[in-house]
Amino acid sequence: MPNKLLYYRLIPVVFVLIALSIWLQPEFFQRAAGINLPNGQQPQLSQPLKVEKPCVDLHPEWRAAQVVDGVEISESLLCEPDNPYNIAAFVLGMNNISMRTLMSSRIAEDALIKSDDLDGDGDPDIIRIKLEVLELNGATPDSPGVFPTYDIAPGIQPGMWAFSPKLRGMSVKNFRSLKANAILRAPSPVIRVEQGDKVYITLENTHYFPHTLHFHGVDHAFKTSTGGDNDGVPVTGEKPVMPGATRTYELQPRHAGTMLYHCHVQTDKHLMMGLNGMFVVEENKPNNWVQTFNVGAGHVRHSSVAIKEKFDREYDLHYQSIDKNLAKTIQQSNDTREISKQMHRVYNMSESSENYFMLNGHSFPYTLRDALIIAKPDENIKLRVANTQHSNIAIHIHGHKATITNYDGVPVNPAAQITRDVYDLSAAQRVDLHLQTTNDGLHSYGEGVWLFHDHVEMGVANDGMSPGGNIALLVYESMLSEQGMPTVLREDALDDVMTNSYYAKQRPLWGKLEAGELAPDYLRIILFGLLIGLAIGLAIFIVRGLNKADS
């Protein structure tokens, strides 16, 4: 019996030990540093740091002005100029090009057929176009990654769709590569036709969801000549074009201007996934062979007769945005029913936000490779601007004030035209700008490397990481390097943003170190451990002792 009493007396000691350990408990996860702050340390990167070259100079021979199959192709000093063989094919049609041009492009032979000079003015007037539907950065059952990869900026691969001229051959650079071939890209290509052309556009639905074509602002009858759907809206016309099926739409536009086309199936989602592009109707002129596709938008290397009469250069500027949650829906499954559910029912457009902002399919810094406006002093430049984001854009060109000549493809009375330095476009709107590079203190402040960008500030970041988004440059030729990069930049100016870790938000700005961590306080940890150990040991001793005394 007295034995038992000893154990009872020891119980308070256990409680004292517990109280002591609580009082002396060390801070395990964070604490104040005291007087001296911790040293800086290298950031933790999820993949080894890789600095990309600002310009990978793959085709320097494509920059010069040249004639391919008799088609005049103007100089394009960009880092990534458009393939001149593609341009010749797009001007002549696949039925009028040489074998060499055909072999140097990746376009199917029936993608674009031009024939019949109906009005006898020296250019073809029946244009047959075939479009396919591309998926970039989609899911694959063969690896945890995405396929084919298309980076809008270093390391950024959102799931996207695009219309594409009908292609042929491989969709990747080679069998070992996952990278999309250069012609598989965003945005959907700009389509150009001549006013009065008889245009037959066939949607060949190569994709796993139903889609349609709708021509926004482009003159077209509600029905085709045979009574078929010609507006592309499933609730007023025919069922959408199912996977593996095709439908031909007919246009004969009477009015010239900068217009749009897009898919009208589940329009909110499909449009934002990238199934939208610019559609330009050029004035009818003699000998007017227009460049039917401008893949990747940007510089037009073979402008129409009317544009050449008034302007020195022409650029198509297509602004697009991506909601990363919508983009993700095509990357997480290979069951088309599940993808459809995630995109069309689980994802909610009314709760959407925009995370990535692109000009001509790229976000800064990749816009520097193919979305520059290049100019010389005293030039007249035509800019066709389209906004297919769901938020507004407010484009500002540093050092310049341009004149708005057209709204939504309709000319503004010259007396009422406005010259200003911010051009606002709400969803689906277009403006045509006349940019004059005359150094008069109004239209231009002289030569330079002038930024141009959306002034709605979320648009100049990549998922909140700045600089990014649709930032691009207006560069004067005298300030352009041989590789098409602006020369005033510091040698290392792009090293930060041209890494795979900057937009992953793992690289501190300005090359600084991360705030460091503190060393663990071993003295208190050991003391704490000892006290806890004593308490547990003593408790076991008491329980066992009491049991023994009982028996």
Add this chain to the structure above:
Amino acid sequence: MKSISLFLFFCFITSPVFAAMNHGGMIMDEKGMIMNHNPDKLPKDCKEISEDVNITIRGGHKFAKDFPGKMFTYDKRDWQVPPCARVNVTFINEDDIRHQFMIHGLPGYMYPKGMFTIELYGKGQKTGSFIVPSRDYTYYIHCEVSQHTEKGMKGQLKVGKGSGDLDSILGLSAPLTPDLYPINNTHYTWLALIFSIIIGAFLIRLLTGLFTSKHSEP
């Protein structure tokens, strides 16, 4: 390149005599193309053509109807031929859109990039040939039109015994990165679980009973 283009140009202007022509390289017209057609050049390790194998393979949306959640495929996705066989492929596209029969892994010294391809821009068919080497190997067949491989259009050609099955072939092998699906549990699921637990408990009693009785007997 120049000689190829010249040859192609020749093919192009004489398109009606394609079938009669017995050259390697590439054949193109407005209906599609055949790349690396090879009816006669033997791989280094083959003394002669062992056998002529004629294969007819159809591609299209309708063949995927039996595979829930998939969109395009071939009518048959698993083929086997003897070593050193000449394979004469007739590829038939049953859709109005573009499809390909593309095979990878052939010897690069005969087939540039190791590929043989038949591409059809729409409904129709084309026939081309290639000669396989002698080693046992499984070759990868697919259609590379955007997302077609991923959504079902993939197959394999085994030469000899082959070298195992490829992943993600409809009706043959599971995907490497599978989707997860919810399980349709009903009250029977839980009844089965509870019943099994109870049986398990009784089993333990039975076993311990046996154990103790065995040991206490002597």
